[in-house]
Amino acid sequence: MSDQQADVLDVIEGLMQESRTFPPPPEFQARALVRDRSLYDEAAKDFEEFWARLAGELIDWFTPPTKRLEWDPPHCTWFADGELNVSYNCLDRHVQQGHGDQVAYHWVGEPANETRDVSFAELLEETGRIANGLKALGVKRGDRVGIYMGMVPELPAAMLACARIGAPHVVVFGGFSSESLAERLQSAGAKILITQDEGWRKGGKVPLKADADEAVAGSPSVERVVVLQRTGGDIPWNAQRDVWWHELVADVPAECEPARMNAEDTLFLLHTSGTTAKPKAPQHATGGYLLHAAVTHRLIFDIHEDTVWWCAADIGWVTGHSYIVYGPLANRTTGLLYEGDPAYPDWDRHWELVERYGVTTYYTAPTLIRSFVKMGPAYPGRHDLSSLRLLGTVGEPINPEAWLWYWKVIGQERCPIVDTWWQTETGAILISPLPGVTTLKPGSATVPLPGIEVDIVDERGTPVPPGSGGFLVITRPWPGMFRTLWDDDERYVETYFGEYGRGVYVTGDGAKQDSDGYFWLMGRIDDVINVAGHRLSTTEIESALVEHPAVAEAAATGAHDPQRGQRIVCFVLLKAGQTHTPELSGDLREFVAEKIGKIARPAAVLFGDDLPKTRSGKIMRRLLKDIAEGHDLGDTTTLRDADVVEELKRQADEAFGRTAS
Ligand code: PRX
Numbered sequence: 001m002s003d004q005q006a007d008v009l010d011v012i013e014g015l016m017q018e019s020r021t022f023p024p025p026p027e028f029q030a031r032a033l034v035r036d037r038s039l040y041d042e043a044a045k046d047f048e049e050f051w052a053r054l055a056g057e058l059i060d061w062f063t064p065p066t067k068r069l070e071w072d073p074p075h076c077t078w079f080a081d082g083e084l085n086v087s088y089n090c091l092d093r094h095v096q097q098g099h100g101d102q103v104a105y106h107w108v109g110e111p112a113n114e115t116r117d118v119s120f121a122e123l124l125e126e127t128g129r130i131a132n133g134l135k136a137l138g139v140k141r142g143d144r145v146g147i148y149m150g151m152v153p154e155l156p157a158a159m160l161a162c163a164r165i166g167a168p169h170v171v172v173f174g175g176f177s178s179e180s181l182a183e184r185l186q187s188a189g190a191k192i193l194i195t196q197d198e199g200w201r202k203g204g205k206v207p208l209k210a211d212a213d214e215a216v217a218g219s220p221s222v223e224r225v226v227v228l229q230r231t232g233g234d235i236p237w238n239a240q241r242d243v244w245w246h247e248l249v250a251d252v253p254a255e256c257e258p259a260r261m262n263a264e265d266t267l268f269l270l271h272t273s274g275t276t277a278k279p280k281a282p283q284h285a286t287g288g289y290l291l292h293a294a295v296t297h298r299l300i301f302d303i304h305e306d307t308v309w310w311c312a313a314d315i316g317w318v319t320g321h322s323y324i325v326y327g328p329l330a331n332r333t334t335g336l337l338y339e340g341d342p343a344y345p346d347w348d349r350h351w352e353l354v355e356r357y358g359v360t361t362y363y364t365a366p367t368l369i370r371s372f373v374k375m376g377p378a379y380p381g382r383h384d385l386s387s388l389r390l391l392g393t394v395g396e397p398i399n400p401e402a403w404l405w406y407w408k409v410i411g412q413e414r415c416p417i418v419d420t421w422w423q424t425e426t427g428a429i430l431i432s433p434l435p436g437v438t439t440l441k442p443g444s445a446t447v448p449l450p451g452i453e454v455d456i457v458d459e460r461g462t463p464v465p466p467g468s469g470g471f472l473v474i475t476r477p478w479p480g481m482f483r484t485l486w487d488d489d490e491r492y493v494e495t496y497f498g499e500y501g502r503g504v505y506v507t508g509d510g511a512k513q514d515s516d517g518y519f520w521l522m523g524r525i526d527d528v529i530n531v532a533g534h535r536l537s538t539t540e541i542e543s544a545l546v547e548h549p550a551v552a553e554a555a556a557t558g559a560h561d562p563q564r565g566q567r568i569v570c571f572v573l574l575k576a577g578q579t580h581t582p583e584l585s586g587d588l589r590e591f592v593a594e595k596i597g598k599i600a601r602p603a604a605v606l607f608g609d610d611l612p613k614t615r616s617g618k619i620m621r622r623l624l625k626d627i628a629e630g631h632d633l634g635d636t637t638t639l640r641d642a643d644v645v646e647e648l649k650r651q652a653d654e655a656f657g658r659t660a661s
Helices: 003-018 026-031 038-045 047-058 086-099 120-136 154-165 178-188 208-217 245-250 287-300 318-330 349-357 366-375 400-410 489-497 538-546 582-596 621-629 642-655
Strands: 069-072 075-078 103-108 115-119 145-148 169-171 192-196 199-201 204-206 224-228 242-244 266-269 282-285 308-311 334-338 361-364 390-394 417-420 454-457 469-474 505-513 519-524 528-531 534-537 551-561 565-574 604-607
Touching (some): 075 287, 086 120, 154 169, 169 178, 178 582, 366 400, 469 519, 489 505, 528 538, 534 538
Parallel strands (some): 145 192, 169 266, 308 361
Antiparallel strands (some): 069 075, 199 204, 505 519
16 A cells, blocks of 8 residues: 555544534535525425426426326326427527537547537537438337447437437447347337447447347347447448448438427336346436436536536436436536546546546546545546536445545545435436535435435334334435336336335335434345446346356345445356356356346356255345355354355355455
């Protein structure tokens, strides 16, 4: 450890012992959009009126709504007689008001020296062209359009084009495998897929088009594939089906009339992992979602005319949808869009960009912050970070050590940190500080936003007292709430509203509240694993493993990982005649990565003559976690075969370099 690192760790130690709280720094507060509790008071009086007021102020409606919330638990609508267009709100109105030249995205490619500034006027033009191009390919209102791209400006343009013509988009993260892509395209019944030749990642090329081809081969609904030329590399081509983006947009006008959409029309579907093998597709509506994304972006991130915004997520996740595309563009914010890896070419890439573009507001995941901590303060130390005013985190609980490092080394004890809790299903942030008002406690997402009502309950649905752990539930609807699961309303009702009555949304997270009413999120309490802020289901991983010819049975668990939050540990029972070797373990890890995507690659595969089961044959999931985490296993006499457990524990300890106990 360097002296500098030791120094920082000392400071952190000191801070933790003081268990300090962090009131808004006076210089920040002096200029903050929200400086007092009046919004909380307003929303507490009449939350529907609160959202309706903001809907009138922040959104341009073709037909202003007279309706507000309609709640027929568990289904809601918001502003159901209003008409609007999301791309109009993100682009046209800003250009019409004379801001066409303002930069929407400072785009930075991964290869050195590749940059492009895209203004609101240019983004509108590209959006209009690709919207007309999609229409020319036969895309109609209501048709689903798949998008499988890297982080290039054409990705938001493609999404906005879909919004412009009323075709819900289904963005699939570019790191997912062709099989995962096929599953999502099929489940959404996508008619068109937009992709690119290749992407850049860690200095190498990602074969997006080749993977898309494989996926489309198994997705009969996809009629045409639009291909953006990004790298110019050689790619397979199907002349009947494929069309180049640049050729498609060259033949059509730039003006495309934005469709008058009903507030409740679907804006997009975005798949996420649940507790079963099949990913589900939360379905988001137009008006309420846009409002929720715009309000939360503006107030939590304290957006001003001079804000330079950077949400370092990927647009393939909901964070990118809401806080790279819709929220920031609706608020006419200049943002950074970075194509590549945070460690390419070196670990100071983000800080170099913060300095170069004068980034004021930076939003990322705790897992990345922990990597920064590990790499040491010399990387940020190389750059001038004085432009930063505000920092944010999302995706998983942030440990106080990482929080304090972020505060001290990146924010230089000047920038509030907003720890924002939300989910793909919630559309936008629900629990978060407002940085000009809320006193921060490292590790806590603090309190629900104005208008949001949550609770922590026990198995029977009874609220638990402060200090006790329980299940986080949301007890009334909010505008950005998903309306259902695509094509599976029954699963929507049962998964999310089946526990404590149809009016109570079950988040799947454990939480506790302290005596000041602050919420501390404690991670998933279901079979969802959160690896580096990405959701994966144990069942999805298990189903992938049993497709391997050598595997008879498999179980997966999420174990604590100091860097990535959780790591995937798999337990495998091989078919008769198969022997377990380190090679097979490597093959199986690779197999899962290929089936689902690299984010799902298990940290370890352990082999047993059986899986840890009760005498009645039920897999003991709690025990899997204890084995994977190296905990003392206690009494294992209820097991069918206690020796199996000892052997698995030995392998786990060996895999993670623990001295066997
Ligand atoms: O467990 C919670 C965790 O991420 C889950 C939602 O994952 P996803 O739908 O992929 O969306 C991630 C980005 C919004 C939640 O159920 N989570 C998200 N934010 C936080 C968090 N856990 C603790 N603190 C957070 N700030």
